[in-house]
Amino acid sequence: MNGKNNSSTFEIGVVGLGLMGTSIIVSLLVSGHPVIGIAPLPSDMDGALDRIQSQMNHADEAGLLSENVDYYLKRLHLTEDYSKLKSCSLVQECVTEVIEIKTEVYLKISQNTESTAVIATNTSAIPISVLQENVNLPSRFIGIHWAEPAYMTRFLEVTKGALTDEKIANRVLSLARTWNKEPTYLKKDLRGFVTNRMLYxxxxxxxxxxxxxxxxxxxxxxxxxxxxxxxxxxxxxxxxxxxxxxxxxxxxxxxxxxxxxxSQTVPTTMQAVVKVQGKGINNGKGLYNYTKEEAIKWEEAFKDFNHEIFHLAAQYPEINT
Amino acid sequence: MNGKNNSSTFEIGVVGLGLMGTSIIVSLLVSGHPVIGIAPLPSDMDGALDRIQSQMNHADEAGLLSENVDYYLKRLHLTEDYSKLKSCSLVQECVTEVIEIKTEVYLKISQNTESTAVIATNTSAIPISVLQENVNLPSRFIGIHWAEPAYMTRFLEVTKGALTDEKIANRVLSLARTWNKEPTYLKKDLRGFVTNRMLYxxxxxxxxxxxxxxxxxxxxxxxxxxxxxxxxxxxxxxxxxxxxxxxxxxxxxxxxxxxxxxSQTVPTTMQAVVKVQGKGINNGKGLYNYTKEEAIKWEEAFKDFNHEIFHLAAQYPEINT
Incomplete structure (x- = not known):
């Protein structure tokens, strides 16, 4: 990854095609990058393209695209074959939060990319410095933490691990600005990162x-x-x-x-929800309860809200700096 | 104060014509109430009407008025004479955060109103139960805490003191909904109230x-x-x-x-700001520094933002309830 970024030739890999992974892919495509999406498991392919298309349409409705949806989709390649990452200058990992699985993914990424390729993780739970220990050439490893929906929030948290090269961090911050993000830089590897920690x-x-x-x-x-x-x-x-x-x-x-x-302990209200396996809107049992209809209505309205707050935020980026 | 509220005949008093007091007056006028504004000190009259007019214009630009500005202003009476509060069913106090001063104000209010009139304080610093001790008929005393600008936020915090009649609290909550507020009910007299406490x-x-x-x-x-x-x-x-x-x-x-x-102590960054008498945007010295131009630009842009977020919030009132 070098300082000058021409997004149309700057290829980025995304490993993990879950909710977050596909949302990140959409953000990168919208920013003009060719994207290689890797399914670490064959089942990860299920629904991934559908989800990307639907998110692309959402981005289109919100007026984020300068070309039509197909233009962007042609620049996407979904595969299980890590060797397709060869010409990627940056590979973003967003697989499940298990150290062993992530470590295996980093090994495959480094075996299939140039040694100059930056490897980034979307983890929100595991310290960057811990993950880094198992990466070949750890100085090019960094945290790039996105918020959902990745293509429609200006938030991005860049975290330097103990071994991360500061120059890499600065390059990632510059690159993120070309994605229309307002990246936050976390200089030390704080447990819980910045916003989450404040929210906790x-x-x-x-x-x-x-x-x-x-x-x-x-x-x-x-x-x-x-x-x-x-x-x-x-x-x-x-x-x-x-x-x-x-x-x-x-x-x-x-x-x-x-x-x-x-307090240092889990609140009893939360323990009670965990006990009944509450998954919030996913199964209707949460801190509140939801019928299926309510859950759908609530997610649909949030999509509309997303458009609006994204555009509203975009009107006031500079006044505060 | 009775259960049925017809705002056009439901007179409300506001004691204290500072920034917050005038902003509350505008909110009540916009909701259709006749308002008696009391200046506890002659100097409180200075600029009060100008400020109310300018805030009224702001509300007008934001599309909050169904009549013209003059219609509302005719329903306002600013005076130093507490006896004009006679027919008010609710009197909102918003004077400085000094117990002795507030106590004196409550005495004057109760001497000049019916015993059924509700007395409310806008305090954000002193517990309701403490203030209540010095009020004649303390069961009709309650916290009604507004956020700036009062006419353009849906926030309102209603706090029950130890001696407050719960029926009064419920009436105030109903009334507040007719003001287009989404009132929060604080059942116990929590130090710092709700949002502030979470924010601290x-x-x-x-x-x-x-x-x-x-x-x-x-x-x-x-x-x-x-x-x-x-x-x-x-x-x-x-x-x-x-x-x-x-x-x-x-x-x-x-x-x-x-x-x-x-931590239980004041952060050193904050102590340093206090030492140089930083008043934030008021004198340019704060956690950040501001030139006069920056401070003005920043407040102006916030007015625009206010319009927008107020209307955006108004589109999603029900989905969450």
Missing amino acids: AVYREMFAILENGEASMDDLDKAFRYDPGSWMTYMGLFKRMDQLGLSDFKEIFENIFPQLDN | AVYREMFAILENGEASMDDLDKAFRYDPGSWMTYMGLFKRMDQLGLSDFKEIFENIFPQLDN
């Missing part, structure tokens, strides 16, 4: 509020939707503090920090 | 990440804008967990909770 702090607190009977689940969700939801797409939290004028924060931190929840 | 958990964690050198301030803000910012207006955090399918959360909580920051 909220999860801990909100389960505590719920379980203390102070507010209902629905009210906690509403409060977040209508308060932070009314400014978060415009500004992050440090900026929000500046906007509010900062004056009371020191005192509030002094008063509130000692009262925040510091 | 994030603040604590993000300052820790920053001060450990793991990610920059700008990157932390970007991550929040583009990840949670891409779904938060659509769904709260419990719903988000359900959407993600819940499967890995138990394990992640077990791993991450013990690693989250549990």
